[in-house]
Amino acid sequence: KNRGRLLIKCHDQRGIVAAVSKYLFQYEANIIESSQYSTNPEGGSFFIRIEFECPNLEEKAAGMKSNFQAIADEFVMEWRLQLVSELKKTAIFVSKELHCLREILVEWQDGDMMMEIPLVISNHETAREMVESLNIPFYHIPATKDNRLEAEQQQLKLLDEYDIDLIILARYMQILTPAFVAAHPYKIINIHHSFLPAFVGARPYDRAYDRGVKIIGATSHYVTNELDEGPIIEQDIKRVDHRDHVEDLKRTGRSIERSVLARAVKWHVEDRIIVHGNKTVVF
Amino acid sequence: KNRGRLLIKCHDQRGIVAAVSKYLFQYEANIIESSQYSTNPEGGSFFIRIEFECPNLEEKAAGMKSNFQAIADEFVMEWRLQLVSELKKTAIFVSKELHCLREILVEWQDGDMMMEIPLVISNHETAREMVESLNIPFYHIPATKDNRLEAEQQQLKLLDEYDIDLIILARYMQILTPAFVAAHPYKIINIHHSFLPAFVGARPYDRAYDRGVKIIGATSHYVTNELDEGPIIEQDIKRVDHRDHVEDLKRTGRSIERSVLARAVKWHVEDRIIVHGNKTVVF
């Protein structure tokens, strides 16, 4: 269709909105939704996301992009213009626990998560049936601490072949190498099964149980090279109490994990997230 | 200070944002926060709220207002330009239950609710001490079904004397006459102690208890002439269970009521609400 999204990040200064809205008006674009934020009107950083409708957008897009560069140069902007019709190509990585994968596939089938899923990669066979029943190619690449580099070679080759824009770690229980992460900056979304920064690392539910917390959570974040330290996209929690054993925490946790990851992915594919330092602006 | 807010409502059409942002740029205004919404890009209604910072705003304001009229005429806008420094003058009406009044006064003292409170009016004496200890004039005007018109005469006179912009019914248990309401369109905020449209009218907690609901709520809305039918501003709920007697529902309800009303008032005084038909757009 004729929908586009313009995302901009620059130093806050007068005249940005005037320049951008005049530019869009020249292309007969109608602004549908617009969100902006400034860390500080005096010398802070400025962020804006504009969703617009524009007749014949697909033909105009290349011209619009090249003409926007003059504005971008004037205000020293980082920016991108996305066509809603160009769906992101998403690879899902999964291990043996399938609740996050299932949630994403259900939302995707219902048309509530606009993206393509060209492939699913797993270090186990558990997900094969679910994935192939939807006619999505499934690749089983065994991955352990010992063959990490070799496994990532295969993965990277597939990501390249399928021209992947976004990688979802839907409870993929392997750590990625710095080289892998560097190849996809802010394009890898993970779900961590705790309320970060509490319980960074392994076995968070066991540790939550030992600490006697009254609330557990999950956190979706972009993957960087520091474990569980990337920019947080979304978090949520549920109450637990003394009656809940580790198994109960895990069961409750699964329902938090799947909804938190699904929201984070949805916001990413709708171009609602701008990374700023180690934080996210979510419009 | 130099902050202003521009609120606009009109038919959706191309060029609104371009025209408005160019206009603000001419006055050297820097847009701090901007929210917009369109019911439908094709022929729907368009709403925008822009908060901006502008050097010497107080001197410029009159000129800005008269110059904006040309834009407003072109796009057939309903609009207003508010100076943040012009605090709304608020009258609080209260009966015997003081939890909502107390919450508002606490937030107001802490500087979290930017408005003036020139007076409090009550049909009982209960609130006098709390109000007068803050050096706010307190008026006791007995009001019952029988002397309603007479009481409202006195109230309207006071509202006029104090040049009141906003009336908060902080659990004021009297019904207002159509004439009173008509004199302050969308300037009277009520808190109803149920989750509307459930339990319209009297004794909602008793009726919630009788129905055996598992969640109770409160609703803040603008007062119109149909009882509990005005545009809803905010609602919230809490869980209850079979152990809760009517008294427990009331106690739980009080904490919902006070926070719901406080949020609604805060949004109103920050000019975040645009009424559209019988609904509110809250930016």
Next chain:
Amino acid sequence: KNRGRLLIKCHDQRGIVAAVSKYLFQYEANIIESSQYSTNPEGGSFFIRIEFECPNLEEKAAGMKSNFQAIADEFVMEWRLQLVSELKKTAIFVSKELHCLREILVEWQDGDMMMEIPLVISNHETAREMVESLNIPFYHIPATKDNRLEAEQQQLKLLDEYDIDLIILARYMQILTPAFVAAHPYKIINIHHSFLPAFVGARPYDRAYDRGVKIIGATSHYVTNELDEGPIIEQDIKRVDHRDHVEDLKRTGRSIERSVLARAVKWHVEDRIIVHGNKTVVF
């Protein structure tokens, strides 16, 4: 296994717990979980649910039941003793919207909802594939206003054949006749797509949209002969705002409906619910 549950309802009076716990002790039962509630210690109603572990429970059960009658007579109790190993036989009724059915089947497959599902009945073919892929018999019985009695004859015959204990209306959009309801008192669980008592009846999301509510909800209740007036088991809500069109409310609503219904069913099959008048005690 050796788990049992004893549920009791009677007038509150001294000595109930002493008598019941002594009785259980005689059978070498160990109380695992116990919840009790009294509407009023002075002449109110008393409710208790005890879950216990008892060696060789299956052999002892018949004897335990007949021996409990003396206690039940003394205190004039309504009571039942359930073996956890005797799973409830559940029929699910569904129309075209499958989200509630899918949630229940997923929870059931994961072992989180202990019951048997001998059959699914629908007035459409939509659910057939999902149901039959799990080897559950699927019956398509067209049902409209016009053939209601005839359709119910077929349904009742099936319920009888399969010896059904519990009927879940998982968004089954037909009204049941009084005769059907009377045949399964407090054994039919419905999900209503609104926050009762708001929006009783048809098209609640459209009406919620028209009213401009800020929160929508869903309610699970036992079916009685007054539409949407049966004892409420569980309710939940989510926030919405002016940006949400009816379709958005429906999408958000689906996720509330499925989790509310799943909780209600789980509590029923775990014998956690005692109906009292038109309310539920949920332990």
Next chain:
Amino acid sequence: KNRGRLLIKCHDQRGIVAAVSKYLFQYEANIIESSQYSTNPEGGSFFIRIEFECPNLEEKAAGMKSNFQAIADEFVMEWRLQLVSELKKTAIFVSKELHCLREILVEWQDGDMMMEIPLVISNHETAREMVESLNIPFYHIPATKDNRLEAEQQQLKLLDEYDIDLIILARYMQILTPAFVAAHPYKIINIHHSFLPAFVGARPYDRAYDRGVKIIGATSHYVTNELDEGPIIEQDIKRVDHRDHVEDLKRTGRSIERSVLARAVKWHVEDRIIVHGNKTVVF
């Protein structure tokens, strides 16, 4: 009145409830509310809280206590029998931020928090007016890192004089010495302004802001000698987003802190909490 509460902790074993309920029945006590929990029916720990009504309880209490010892010995119980009419004597410690103190005083005035408040101690004068206006003695004891021991001497002397049962640290920003803590085991309740175990220690809101979390929280716990590591009583959270500066987090945080602390205190004074290792069972 004639209400009592019996709290018991022991190894799980058959016959506990039978013995205890028979014992209460002998005293003509009627059980009003009973909650129990076992970490594991096979060799785990068993906890029970029984609230009962008993004619002439105050006269009988001494006899009941001495007679219960036989049961306690048989089952090797830790236990206590509390009379509801014997209110806990509570000292509140506060520094300059008064929101937690204010919440507790409001709930206490409304009769929703049943305890005595014989004194408030502060290392500043800020709270004096609020406290003395309620006729509660206020003691200003300057306390810094340097005079800690001396200040605690004065505090301990006051706690002794007033026969204090419970100490509430209502945002008292000083660290207590091990000797002070040891003198009041599980009798000191603190509110920590983060969602533990995230952000242990100083300046949690600043660190939450730096980390870019999407949810902030507060935790109420018993004080032990490891900073912020004592048994957690209650936690709660609120959503924040990229728009929230540190000041906004603090403002939002205040409303979480005050309600979390108030709930924890209420549960403590209602004898709902049993400490078990480094966790709490809250009935």
